Amino acid sequence: MQDKRKERIDRGVKVRSDTIYAISSMKEIMYLIGPRMGLVLFLLALPLVLPIYWQKVVSITAVYALLAVSFGFLSSYVGLVNLGGALFVGVGGYISGLLNSAYGLPLYISIPAATLLGALFCTLVLLPCLPLRGIYFAIVSFVYPLAAVRIISATGAFGGTDGIAGLDMIGSGYGSQYFIIVTLLLVTFGVSRLVSAEDIGLIFRGVKDNEQAIKASGLNLTMYKAVAVFIGALIGSFAGAWLAHLYGWVGMSLMATDFSILPLAATVVGGTSTIYGPLVGTLLLVPISEALRDFGTLRIVFYSVAMVFFVVFWTEGLLIYIKRKYEQFERWVRV
Amino acid sequence: MDLIIYGLINSVSLVLSSIGFALAYGVSRVPNFAHGSLYVLTGYMTWLFLNQYKMPYIFAILLSLAIAGLVGSILYRYILIRVRGMPISEIIASFGIGMAILEMLRWAGLRGGTYMLPPFIRGSIDVAAVPVDYQRIIILIAGAAVVGFLWVFTHYTKTGLSLRGIAQNERAALTLGIDSDKAATVALGFGSALAGLAGVLMFPLGNITVQSGYEVLIFAIAVSVCGGLGSWGGAILASFLIGFAQIITVTYIASHYHFVVALLTIVIILILKPSGLFGRQKELEERV
Numbered sequence: 001m002q003d004k005r006k007e008r009i010d011r012g013v014k015v016r017s018d019t020i021y022a023i024s025s026m027k028e029i030m031y032l033i034g035p036r037m038g039l040v041l042f043l044l045a046l047p048l049v050l051p052i053y054w055q056k057v058v059s060i061t062a063v064y065a066l067l068a069v070s071f072g073f074l075s076s077y078v079g080l081v082n083l084g085g086a087l088f089v090g091v092g093g094y095i096s097g098l099l100n101s102a103y104g105l106p107l108y109i110s111i112p113a114a115t116l117l118g119a120l121f122c123t124l125v126l127l128p129c130l131p132l133r134g135i136y137f138a139i140v141s142f143v144y145p146l147a148a149v150r151i152i153s154a155t156g157a158f159g160g161t162d163g164i165a166g167l168d169m170i171g172s173g174y175g176s177q178y179f180i181i182v183t184l185l186l187v188t189f190g191v192s193r194l195v196s197a198e199d200i201g202l203i204f205r206g207v208k209d210n211e212q213a214i215k216a217s218g219l220n221l222t223m224y225k226a227v228a229v230f231i232g233a234l235i236g237s238f239a240g241a242w243l244a245h246l247y248g249w250v251g252m253s254l255m256a257t258d259f260s261i262l263p264l265a266a267t268v269v270g271g272t273s274t275i276y277g278p279l280v281g282t283l284l285l286v287p288i289s290e291a292l293r294d295f296g297t298l299r300i301v302f303y304s305v306a307m308v309f310f311v312v313f314w315t316e317g318l319l320i321y322i323k324r325k326y327e328q329f330e331r332w333v334r335v
Numbered sequence: 336m337d338l339i340i341y342g343l344i345n346s347v348s349l350v351l352s353s354i355g356f357a358l359a360y361g362v363s364r365v366p367n368f369a370h371g372s373l374y375v376l377t378g379y380m381t382w383l384f385l386n387q388y389k390m391p392y393i394f395a396i397l398l399s400l401a402i403a404g405l406v407g408s409i410l411y412r413y414i415l416i417r418v419r420g421m422p423i424s425e426i427i428a429s430f431g432i433g434m435a436i437l438e439m440l441r442w443a444g445l446r447g448g449t450y451m452l453p454p455f456i457r458g459s460i461d462v463a464a465v466p467v468d469y470q471r472i473i474i475l476i477a478g479a480a481v482v483g484f485l486w487v488f489t490h491y492t493k494t495g496l497s498l499r500g501i502a503q504n505e506r507a508a509l510t511l512g513i514d515s516d517k518a519a520t521v522a523l524g525f526g527s528a529l530a531g532l533a534g535v536l537m538f539p540l541g542n543i544t545v546q547s548g549y550e551v552l553i554f555a556i557a558v559s560v561c562g563g564l565g566s567w568g569g570a571i572l573a574s575f576l577i578g579f580a581q582i583i584t585v586t587y588i589a590s591h592y593h594f595v596v597a598l599l600t601i602v603i604i605l606i607l608k609p610s611g612l613f614g615r616q617k618e619l620e621e622r623v
Contacts, residue, residue, distance in 0.1 A: 081423050128606045135366065135422040139556060140605050146553065147598035154591030261434070268427060300438040308431035311424050312417050 003335040008328045035326065039276075040185060047177040055177060059246055061286040062180040063239045068263035068270075068278035069188050070235040076272045077195045078228040079133070079208030084141035085263050087125075088236025089243065090148060090255035092118035096241035097164045097250030107168045111241040118237030123230045130225045133211075145255040152252055163251025170245045180242060184279075187235055192275040194231075204228055258300075262286070265307035271317020280319050337465055338579075338586060344471045346578025347478035349558055350571055351533040354481060356555035357562070357570040359407075359526030361502045363519030365415050365425050367407070369433035370530050371552030375545060376436055377403045377531030378538040382450050392453070400531045407527025408520045415523070416516060433552070441545040450543040452535070470539050477536055481529065482571065498522055530555075550594065557597040561604045576600075 017028040046058050067085050074080045096114030099105045105113070129140045153161050170176045195201035203224050206214045214221050244250045262285065263278065270281025285303055292299035310317060352374065359367045377399045384395035410432060418424035459468035489495035500508035501518045509515055533551070541547075557577060562569025577600055584592045 075423075083426075129602070132605060135426060136560075136605055138423065138426060139560065140602055143553070143598050143601050147595055147602070150591070150595045150598065154589065154595065261430075264427065265431075295442070297438040297442045301435045301442065304431040304435040304438070308414070308428050308435070311427045311431070312414055315424075 004332045005335050006330055007333045008324070008330050010328050014327045039279075043181050043185060044178075046181070047174055056246075057287060057290045058177055059180055059242075060290065061282060062184045063243050063246075064259075064262055064266065064286045065184050065279050065282040066187060066235050066239040067259060068266040068282045069184075069191055069275060070232040070239075071263040072267045072270075072272065072275055072278035073191050073195070073235075074228060074232045075267065077201070077208060077275075078204045078225065080130075080141075080225065080228065080232075081134070081138040082141045082229075082232065083138045083260050083264065084144045085236055086145035086255045086257065086259035087141070087148060088118065088122055088233050089240035089259045090145060090252075091121050091233075092237030092240030093244035093250045093254040094158055094164075094240075095121070095237070097167055097244050098158065100167045100245070101164050107170065107245050110168075111238070111245065114241040114244075115234055115238040118240065119230050119233035122233035122237065123226055126229050126233075127222075127226060130222050130229070142260065145257075145260065149252050149255045159251070161252060163249055163253075165249045167245055167248045167250065169248040170242070183238075188275060188279055191231070191235075195275065200224075200227070261307075262289070262303060265303045268307050268310045269318060271319040271321075273317070273320055277317050277319040281317070284318070338582060340462055340465050340467060342579040342582040344467070344475060345582050346575040347475050348533070348537055349554055349574035349578045351474065351478050351481060351536060352530070352551045353555040353558035353570055353574060354485070354567070355526035355529030355533070357559045357567055358485070358529065359523045360559060361567060362498045362522035363411070363419070363501075365411065365419060365519065365523065366422070366429065366556075367410075367415075367523060367526055368426055368430035368552060369407075369410060369436065370526070370555050371548035371550070372433035372436035372440075373403050373407060373527045373530040374534040374551045375440060375543065375548035376406070376534075378452065378534040378543045379440060379450065381535055381538075382452055382543060385452070392455075396535050400528050400535070403531035404524040404528035407530075408524035410527075411523040412516075412520050416519075419519075433548070437545050437548045451541075452538045452543070454539040470536075474536050477532070481532070485567070494521060553594075554597055557601045560601050 013028060013031045016022070016024070017032050022028050022032060047055060050058060067089065070088065071082060071085055074082045092114050095118050096107070096110045099110040099113055100107060125144070126141070129137060132140060152158060158164060195204060203214065203219060206217075207221065207224055207228070211221055214224070240254060243254065263282070266281035266285050267278040268281070269285060270277035270279065285306065289299040289303055292302055314321075356367060356370045359365065359370075380399035380402060381395050384390045384398055385392060388395075390398070410429075414432065415425060415428060418428050454468065454470040455473055456469040459466045460472065461467075487495075489499050497508070497513045498518050498521065500511065500513050501515050501522075505515055508518075530551070554577075558570050558573045561577060562571070562573035577597055580600070581593050581596050584596050
């Protein structure tokens with residue numbers, strides 16, 4: 001039997017476009033910007049080509065994608081595995097709903113206000129658990145939205161189990177769809193830039209990989225974790241506030257485990273090593289999950305099975321796999 | 336008197352529902368987040384065997400416990416073993432499996448009042464002028480029996496001693512020829528069967544619902560975290576602490592807060608003392 005192994009070699013165009021020759025010809029330029037522009041154009045074209053029903057799905061997908069980006073940012077760049085994304089959504093939604101219904105603020109004020117206040121609130125609430133790491137932080141953050149739901153239903157605060165209905169609605173026209181899609185793109189690129197090109201991104205990665213080094217550098221560990229949580233919560237609260245006005249209703253279902261687990265599944269499926277992994281994972285998972293809505297909870301079965309499959313058998317995730325195929329070619333060589 | 340008796344019963348049911356989780360975690364360091372789903376699955380299988388296949392009750396129970404144990408072992412042997420040592424992946428994988436099982440059951444129609452297990456012995460008895468039904472007495476006895484059995488098992492049998500060896504010091508145990516993966520498989524099987532046992536004992540008090548699977552998982556986590564992950568003695572003490580705290584809350588405040596107590600306990604204990612009451616992990620590992 002002949003022993004063989006797989007050899008991977010960078011494609012010529014990849015090697016050339018790594019250097020100054022990147023701008024030497026159209027081909028190299030297209031090779032570099034192709035995938036990125038492809039993603040942007042794909043997202044921007046969606047509202048134009050989809051039928052009416054699916055346009056709502058676009059908004060929901062974008063909301064989940066925001067949550068997934070927030071989760072991916074916190075887990076792969078700061079090392080805080082936040083299983084309680086639903087807390088951000090719920091807090092953002094409830095604040096926006098209260099501002100809108102009780103104080104009569106229009107939604108273009110209530111949503112930004114809810115984003116800021118919600119992020120502030122979530123950061124303050126999570127502040128005591130920031131010294132925790134790994135599975136301990138994961139457990140505590142998972143418990144927060146569950147406890148919040150129980151407290152709301154027990155005390156009957158904010159409309160109790162009925163929630164608050166009759167909020168101003170966001171129409172499903174092109175304006176709102178483009179707004180959420182552009183926001184999603186800006187947030188994704190912004191976070192990606194933050195972690196790769198800014199000083200604070202370096203500190204965040206230090207927080208994840210080596211807390212001792214951060215402390216030894218005289219930096220305040222908890223403060224940087226709080227800043228990271230604040231950024232994650234900003235994204236999550238905005239998603240929640242948007243969702244509240246998309247449905248015109250705020251209730252306990254905004255804190256459903258769905259909002260914590262689906263972004264996690266999307267991140268696992270897309271791959272954790274870049275911020276685009278969660279985005280790609282969401283674009284894949286959420287439409288399928290929405291299409292399965294007729295089958296009730298079968299969609300939860302679907303994405304939990306996908307999540308288990310990827311985390312156990314295909315850890316690198318889809319995006320890294322695609323990237324490898326794009327940048328390298330493979331061949332079998334004799335050993 | 337009410338308080339003491341029902342607090343005791345509640346605490347023992349917490350012990351029952353969390354000891355499997357604590358055992359599996361203590362030995363294999365795999366937090367089995369599919370614990371709650373095995374609890375519900377066993378109850379459902381018992382119901383199925385009892386009503387669909389008309390088996391005798393005791394036989395149905397034993398069969399479904401055996402299946403639960405087998406499912407737990409298979410889960411570890413073929414899936415979780417690949418992510419062992421990566422805590423976050425362990426949680427994601429086991430929770431994903433648990434959620435898939437539970438939601439599959441919900442999709443298959445597990446809801447409403449049709450799914451009920453009969454109590455082992457009907458009727459009730461007055462204990463110090465408080466009426467207590469026999470099922471709850473059986474839970475008390477079973478809880479004590481399980482704890483006693485586990486103590487004897489881990490102190491006097493070869494398998495049990497090897498489990499303890501792995502739990503205390505995996506490397507030293509490996510040098511003595513104990514197969515850590517085999518021990519972990521046994522531990523997860525045992526833990527799952529214990530989750531099933533808790534289900535079979537407690538479902539006769541109410542309906543079999545999917546939601547109870549998530550609740551049992553949360554209770555098991557609360558108890559294990561509070562007692563110190565991996566410490567069985569701590570888990571038992573924590574069960575009594577949380578059990579009585581819950582009953583006191585229900586009696587003096589409102590029954591809605593029953594669940595919130597467990598959740599808040601997790602948060603408070605983790606913030607104040609992350610290693611739990613009796614945790615053996617060093618503080619450094621969790622908190623820098």
